[in-house]
Amino acid sequence: FVSASVAPDAPPVADEVEWEDLTRALGDIAPGEAISLTVTFRAVGCPPAPDPVTFNKAKVRNAIAMHGDEEFDVHDAIDTAGVTIACPEVEVTKTLEPLECALAGVGDVVTFTIHIENVGNTTITELPLEETYEADCMAFTSATPEPDSVDAGTLLWHDLTGPAPHGFGVDLAPGSSFTVIVTFTITASTQAQLPPLCDNEVLVSGATDEYGVVAPEDSSQEGVETADADLFITKTQMAPTPAYPLPSAYPGSLVTYTLTYGNNGPDPATFVVISDALPAGTVFVDDTLCGHVNTGCYLGTLQAGFSDSFELTILVPYEVLPGTVLTDEAWIESGHTPSGPRCGIPDANPDNNRATFDTVVVADFGDAPDPPYPTRLESNGAYHADITKEWLGEPVSPERSAVDPTDPDGWPNLDPYDTDGYDDGVIPHPPYICGRRGQLSFRVTTSGLGAARYGPEPDRLLYLRVWWDTDREGWDDDPPLFDWWGAPGMVCSDGSVWPAGVPDHVVTKEFHVPRVPDGSSIWIRARLSYGEPTDPYGPARFGEVEDHEIVVQCH
Known part of the structure; x- marks a missing residue:
């Protein structure tokens, strides 16, 4: 009254x-x-x-x-x-769209839904909206409708009843509602503050109805917890390191990788797992992390700033062909436990969560022209897998194939042929004259393993076989020119004594020089092997192959 x-x-x-x-x-x-x-x-x-x-x-x-x-x-x-009685009233509620995990990571896009309902008895004809957010942990990405102004930390809509793109184009009748969708990109972790939330608040102030009556203010607040853990992993090859310009390994050898991993922070990483996918065709041997990194090692929590290294060893079987590229891939991630997936700390920098390493398989190839001689891999050419234990002459240069452009001696073996700069174990004694006696010497060299590797048993002997081609049709129809076997500390098949403790031994062979057209040449192939003799073609596990062209004089 x-x-x-x-x-x-x-x-x-x-x-x-x-x-x-x-x-x-x-x-x-x-x-x-x-x-x-x-x-x-x-x-x-x-x-x-x-x-x-x-x-x-x-x-x-x-x-x-x-x-x-x-x-x-x-x-x-x-x-x-x-x-x-005109009673304008609006009610605003703000909700965060559900996240896959409770935490949002740096770089993640989060979505807020703003629901504005007319709970009064009159039609709202003017509806301003203001949203404030913490600009030090999130950045505005997009909104529907678009705000009229965007400042660091504040979004403003002058009137949501106005036309698009900044409004819905209709008045808000009693019982009706508007829904505004706003997205933000997380820019920082909130784990260092209490509570660990990146807050976001929306306010309706100044809403006016059809009679010019202003509705009471209403607001709603919602926060999102953010975190950031930067996991990383790197990989290098430790062994073997043959004399080859690229990371390489021999068939039958063990390859050891060193893997370094850690967490750059700023937050601890939880439920961390490291896994490794071995190269196809290789065999897992061991690792110093958990013993089964090929199926995953569960590490639990890694604190910010933590780093460590471990070694992984694999076997390259003899059956793996030279030229094969072995790709080993390791990765580190959070959110996994032995019992199943869990929500880990988000990682804003996934680019450093994986590490791959390529290792090329190399061996020793011959250099006789192909055809007619079996030199190339596709011709079942002669190659030796492990050239580190015994060889001819000086240590051998490995290659991916007989035409490998990255051969350590600077040119492929077949370029066009007989260009293996490390063929020094066959020692010619010219001149070679038709119908007369000729000589060839061979320097058999070991790495000095002695009695630990060599002995009189057939599978512990060294074998040297030499072929030569008198008809220029290959070596298949020619018997070996020379068969020799022996080892350090014993009498060899030619009657020579190879003293124990001496790493090399020279073998000399005399032979009858066949008649060929004057000035022509004869190709010879010498193969040193361990445990069993070889043919002029195909693979051998140990030793070396050398091809040489011998010029013969006939008058």
């Missing part, structure tokens, strides 16, 4: 205003006459939903009419009038 054209006889009580006798102020009312009373109220609240109308009842009771000297009771009179 505010006022009335006739003051009430007593102050209003509760929800009632009372006049004892209006005729004292307005006079008696003759038949057919009327009097008026004006009463003013102020709206101070909203009626219970859903009806926006509030009612005001006027009641005349105990009125007395006079006719002459007689009094008559008058029937009570009641009338009611309703009034609509």
Whole structure:
């Protein structure tokens, strides 16, 4: 109650205003006459939903009419009038779209949904919206509708009832709602603060209805916990290191990799696993991390700044062909346990979570022209896998194939042929004259393993076989020119003594020089092997092959 054209006889009580006798102020009312009373109220609240109308009842009771000297009771009179009270009100709620894990990582995009509902009884015709966010841990990415202004830490929509692209283009009727979608990119970890949340708040202030009434403010807040752990892993090859310009290994050898891993932080990494995919065709031997990195090593938590190394050893079987590139790949990741996936600390830099290393398989090839001689791998050419234990002359240069452009001596063996700069174990003694005796010497060299490797048993002997081609049709139809066997510390097949402790021994062979066209040449192939003699073609596990062209003079 505010006022009335006739003051009430007593102050209003509760929800009632009372006049004892209006005729004292307005006079008696003759038949057919009327009097008026004006009463003013102020709206101070909203009626219970859903009806926006509030009612005001006027009641005349105990009125007395006079006719002459007689009094008559008058029937009570009641009338009611309703009034609509404008009660604009909006309710805003903000929610974070569910994350796969409870934490968001640096670089992740998170989505917030802002739901604005008209819970009042009037239509909202102007609806401003303000969103504030922590710019030191997240950056604005996009929103639908688009904000009218974007500042560091603040987004503003002047009126969501306005036209696109900054509004929905319609007023917000009672019971209706708008949904605003906003995305942010996480830029920093919040683990160092309490609580560890990157906060985001939305505010509706100044919403106005169709009658120009401003709705009360409403706000909603939501936060996202962020973290960042930068896991890394690198890989290098330790052994073997044959004299080859690229990381390489021999068939039958062990290859050892050194892997370094750790966490650059800034947060601890949880549920960390390191795994390794071995090169195809190789065999796992061991690792110093957990003994089964090829199936995964569970490390648990790695603190920020932690780093360590371990070794992985694999076997390259003899069956792996020279020229094969062995690719070993290791990776480190969080979010895994022996019992299944778990939510780990996000990693904002996945580029350093994997490490690959390529190792080329090399061997020793001949250099006789192919065809007619079996030199190339595709011709079942002669090659020796492990050239580190015994060889002819000086140590051997390995190659991927007989036409390897990265051969350590600077040119491929077949370029066009007879260009192996390390063929020095066959020693010619020219001149070679048709029909006369000729000599060839061979320097058999070992790495000095002595009795630990060599002995009189057939599978512990060294074998030297030499072929030469007198008809220029290859060596298949020619018997070996020379067969020799022996080892340090024993009498060899030619009667020579190879003293124990001496790493090399020279073998000399005399032979009858066949007749060929004057000035022609003869190709010879010498193969040194261990444990068994070889043919002029195909692989051998140990030793070396050397091809030489011998010029013969015939008159």
